[in-house]
Every structure is written in C-alpha cells, then in structure tokens.
Amino acid sequence: MGDTIYRQVMPYGVAAASTAIALLLSLWLEPFSSEVALFYLAIALTASYGGIYPGFLTLVLSSLALYYVLIPSVPRFAVDANSGMELAVFALVGGLIALLNGNLQASKYRAEQLELQLQEMNQSLEKQVQSRTDDLKYGADEIQDLYENAPCGYHSLDNEGRIVRINDTELRWLGYERSELLGRPFAQLLTPQSVQRFQECFPRFKKTGFVNDLEFEIICKDESLLLVNLNSTAIYDESGQYVMSRSTLFDIRDRKRAEAALTASQARFAGILDIANDAIISIDAQQNITLFNKGAEKVFGYSATEVMGQPLTLLLPKRSSNVHQRYVSEFAQSTEIARQMGERGEISGRRKDGSEFPAEASISRLELGDERVVTAILRDISDRKQAEAAQARLAAIVASSQDAIISKTLEGVIVSWNASAENLFGYSAAEAIGQPIAILIPPDQLHVETRFLSLIRQGESIQQYETVRRRKDGTFVDISLTLSPVRDAKGTIVGASKIARDITEQRTLDRMKNEFISIVSHELRTPLTAIRGSLGLILRGVYDKKPEKKHRMIEIAAQESNRLVRLVNDILDLQRLESGQMKLALEACDTAALMQQSADAMRAYAEEHQLQLIVIPLSVSVWAAPDAIIQTLTNLLSNAIKFSQPGGKIWLSVDLEDRAEQPVDNASGLTKKAADCPLTRVRFAITDQGRGIPSDKLETVFERFQQVDASDSRDKGGTGLGLAICQKIIEQHNGRIWVESALGEGSTFYFTLPIVEEQAG
C-alpha cells in the first residue's frame, strides 16, 4: 500500500525537485546561460521519468519560477506583453516536451509490461510442458508396473512361438529369470499333452488372430506344474504380417482344486445316499421318481432303474395312494420346507412283491431354479413295530401276572412295580417306585438281600427262594422269590428283576396235606394196632388155654379189619371225588325209588338200634347218579341211627325247595305232586331226635376227620370221612348240603338235587 502510494507520489516529488534544481542552477549559472534551457531539461527529465502529468507539473512550477524569480523586470503579479509572450512560448515548448517525453515514458512502460507478460506466458508454457512430460512418464511407469505385476501372466510369442516378452508375474509363477526365457520356444515349457494342443492351436491362431480359454500345463523351473487358462490376440504389421502374440494367462490351479473338491463332495454325497439304510426318494413336480437310493432298493425290492421316472404311487398301497398324492401336492404348494409324515396315522409302503410294511417318513422340499424337488426319507419300521408289539405283550403279561413283578437297581431302588405287587404288598406303584427295596424286607432278612444283590452283580440268578416279606400294613407274607439280573443293550448288568409269588395259600395247602396224611396215618394205625396185637397174642398161643379170650381176640381183629376196609374205601372215594377222577354219570332218577332203596338198606340197622325209620315218599324225576345218592342217603341215615337214642324216630322226606319253611314233623299231608311246582330243585331231609350238634360245629362236620367228638369214630364205627364224601357227591350234582340242629332235640341234614326240566316246566 505504502509502496503504491510512494510510486504514485514519487514522480510528483521528482517534478518539484527537478524544477527546484533547474531554478538553482539557473540562478547559479545566470551570467553564462539561458535560464530557460535548464527548465526544459527539467521538464523533459521529469516527463521521461514520471510521465506526462509530472511533466506538466514541472512545466507549471518552472513557469512560476521563471515569472517570479528570473524575470526581475516584470512587476510582481503583473504581466506585460513581452514577458507573457516569452512565458507562453516557454509553456508551449515545455508542454510539448512534457507531452513527448510523457508519451515516450508511457510507451516505454507499456513495452516493459508486454515484455513481462511475455515472460510470464513463457514460464507458464514451460511449466505445462514439464507437467505433461511428467504425466506421460508416470503413465508409462504405471502401465509397465501393471504389465509386470498384474495378477495374470502376460507374454508374447513371435512367429516361431518364441517368447519375446514376458511379465514378472508369469516369471514368478514359473520361477525363471527373464533372461532365461526370452528367445526360448514357449512349447519347451509345456507338458507333452499341452505341447500337442499348442502345436494344433498356434498355426490357426496366427491366422485367426485370437484364441480363447485354452488350458495348458506349464512345467515350472522347480518341475511343479502350473495349470493356466490362456487368452491371446495376434498383432500384425501394416502389411498384415504376424508380428507377435499378446497372451494373458490365469492361474487356474485353485479353481481346479475347488472343482475337484466339489466333485469329491458330490461323490461323497452320492456315497452317503447309497450307504444310508433309509429309503431316500425324490420326485419331480409330476410326482415321478427322480432319485432312488440303494436304501430304497433294499426297502422296496425294486432296482433304481426299474422305478426311475415311474409314478410315486408304485411304492404306495393302492388304498392310500390318492391320499398320499394329495398330501405330497399339498406339501409341495405349502411354505414348509420339511415335515414329519404320518401325524394322523401310520404311513405304509408297498414292496415290489406287493407286501406292505409300516414306515416312518419325513418329507422335504428343495427349490432348484424353477424346479421343485420333493424328497421323502422313509424307514421300514416293521422290526420296530414287532419289537414294540412284543414289548407290549410282555408288558401285558407283567401287568396281568398273578405274581408280583418288580425291578430294582443294583443299589436296591425300586424302578418298576406291577399290579400284583400292589396287591401283594399293599404299596401302589407311585408309592413304591423310587423307594429302597428294604421297605419290604424284615430287618433280620436284610443281610440276605445284600448277598443277593452281590450275586446279581456277578450275573447269577436266585431261583424260588422262600422267605418272608413285610406288607405296607406291617403284616408278613410268605413268598417265593426268583431274582435275575437285568442287562442293558450292551449287556451290562444294571439291575435285578424280581418275581415274588405269594405262597401263603400253597403253604396252607401243604400244611393241610401234611395234616391229612398225619391224620390218615393215625386213623390207619389205630385199627392196625388192635389187629396186630390180637392176632399176635393168638399166634403166640397166649390164649390157647382160654378159648373165650381167644375168640374175643379174633372178634377184635375182624371188627378192626372191617373198620380198616371202610376207612380205606372212604379215603379212596374222597380222593377220587376231590381229584375229579370219579365223574358221576347223571341220569334221570325217581326220588321215591332212591328213598326206598336207601331206607331198605338201613332198616335192619335202625331196628337193631330200636329206631323207627319213617319214609315220606315223593316221586320227582331228578338228575342224579343213583348209586352216589343212595350212598349219601345211607350215610346220612346211618349217622342219624348212630346218634339217636333207642325208641326214637328217624324221618326221610323229599320236599320242593320253595317249601323250605314248612315243618317236617310227620307223615301226614306232605305228599304232593311235583307237577304243581315249577321249580328246579328238590330237597331231601333226614331228621333225627338225637343229641344234636353244637352250632359252632354245623359247618365243620362236613370237613374230614372233624367229628363232633373224636370218640365217635370209635364208638360208632365211623371213619370221620362220611360227611365229607356226601358233600363232594352233592357238589358234583350242583346241589347243596347243610345241617340244622338244636342240641338235645335232634338234627336235620338237607341236600338238594336238580329236577329234570320237562317235569319242572
């Protein structure tokens, strides 16, 4: 700013200074020169230096100086004509000088300016040239760099196929220096197969000018193989002569490896498909089979070639093929990708031989471009179904078993508990499972359980071990135990199964059997004792001199022999009736006839005891074994006679069952006709006036050897089995036998028999 002002003001300063200098010099040199010339000089210098306006200022200042200083004759502030003229000439000449010098100065200035502009333009042009040159150099480097270090190989071959150019990348791949390869035939680097291909293609390439996607195997310097994909164009000169190739090579080893891996993966996948035991079947949109693996061949019995392109219904039972078709179509249209089949029931497949099998299947959908592939994976579950059925059967057996079946771990924790176990031990399954087995074991038996568990761990079983267990209510039960190891699928022993049988009843039966044998033995030994003793004494001759005594001994032997015979017969009868060996042949019998026969047989015996036997006959046809009923009647009559006092009466009558309440006291008025009564049973009654039976014995008299008084068998000649036999006989007739009695007044034995239907109706 200051500099600009200085430059603008400076010429005017020069103007003032040059005028002053011209004035001073004029004053100093006044005698020797014209005072005007100096002022012209000042004007010219100023104008030359500062231009036209400082020149004119100098002119004005010089005019003033001349007027006031150098022309003394001229009065101040008055102009005469002479001096005016002089001054005007001065001003004119001075003005021209200022004008000319000013113009000169301006021209000179413009020339300087132009020169400066020219210089600037030159400099700018030089810069642009330099910059362009730099750019070109950079571009060339870049192209060189790209050429050398591109991720692909570049090379050029001359007319003979020799390498004339090759980039760094390719050299790096091959492991050669450039100098080793330039001028060398490209074919020398190739494997024999690739050489052949090169020799086929190169001549054609030179004519056509291009080649695309050729694969070559190049042998690197380290003898490794480089697999490349090559594209090339040919460069021709103006006359159309081949100059060289421009080839681009891509390393396709990775791609080849990936392709190989994919191929292997596909092969593996195919292999997996084939080793799968499940049937894997794909179908197209028309539900025709497009894939049928080896598993499917096994399951269905078809080969893949037989079913390829066939409809899926080939593999389905005819009755369900429509449902299946709809199901698969519906699935294919749905948005689901996979689904388990058979939620609403079993899936069945049909084999080539027409047989069907239960299956478990899942279905999945795959979109392959426009194609929609539905694939079903299907498993034949016949074996599993059979196993399940077998298991269900076993479970049913366990559930319905009369024996308690329990399983427990090796630590003795209960894990299963069937219904019989609930009944036997009183614990419900919910209560027992998870509890230690010790809840069932009396404390003094715990050590046995521990020993059993250690045997089970060694794989041994325990058979029918009889012991005692404790029920929930604290009572004890006799059981027979069978323990076996339970193994898992690998055969490892993981627990024990336990079958417990309630042997209370068996033990009771055993005890009863033993008691019976004991009693029979006693009953047999008693008459034998008398027989052996009496005969022994006779044989020894003890009573040879006492004939009365001897006779008495013979009597005893005979009497006791008879008793023995009766006893043996009764035991046999009873045994045969109880075991079912003696099957009574029922026939239509007349009750009156049965009564008469029995009464006739017993009449003498009754008279012997001075008893009156009264029979009230009723003729009804009944289903009966006549001999067995006569045996029953005589037995009951015999008892009545035996237990009656002399002079008493015994009644034998038959009634119809609905008349049970009617008293049977005498012979009168009780004769009736069976046809009047539409009833199915008759009731026999044998009434005595004997000593009667205590009420607590009314039931037990029918049991074996359960006489009211044990001496009865001795006194009355009974065996103790008569009523038991009667009961068995009547039971075999589907009848009933019982006794009513009042002590000291007498007893009535009743039994019933079925009436023959025609008469009953």
Next chain:
Amino acid sequence: MSKRILVIDDESLILEVIQGCLEELGEMEVLTAESGLAGLQMAQTKRPDGILLDVSMPGMDGLEVLRRLQDHETTRSIPIVLLTARVQPEDRAKFAKTGVAGVILKPFDPIALADQVAEALGWKR
C-alpha cells in the same frame, strides 16, 4: 410182687389187647381207663407203679393228662410211657421233651410190648 400198671386209651379194643399183652406176657397187674379224665382219677386213687398213656384221645388228650400227672404231688413220681400213632419226627421230638420214661409207637409188637414197657419203666423182671 407184680407191678401195677395203668393203661389209658380211648380205644376199648386196643385196651383189651394191651391188657392181654401185659398180663399174659409181662405178669403185670393192669388197670385200664378209657379216657384221660378217668385215667387221672385212677392214677390218684390206685397209685400204679407206672402208666402207659395214649396221646391222641378225645376231650383231655394224653399230653394234658401227662402235664396234670406231673403237676400233681401224688402222681408226680409215677413213671410214664407214652403210646402213640403219631409217628411224625416232629411229634416224637416233642414227646421226648416231656420227661417221659419212653415212647412206644402204634402199632406195637404185642409179643415185645411187655418187655419194652418194663424196660422203659426200669422194672427188672
């Protein structure tokens, strides 16, 4: 002097036979009772030197009779031989614990009976 023996058995025919055996072959004086109760009374009143006692009897059985004889001061010292048709091992083991002089099983050998009884009761003939 012959020994007096009381035979208690509910079977009258057997009593007859035993009486024959002991009198004729054992030269014993035989008393008989047909029930346990009658036997007890007779043991107290007749003071026999020994008793042959049947086990299985109606009413008061032989073991009860035995217990009462052993309890009673007047009969405590009388040696007793049991006679029984109960031949099961457990029965015999039970009888052995009762402190009787011997047990004879039915049916017995009529010729040897007197000897067996005398031996069991410790009588020398």
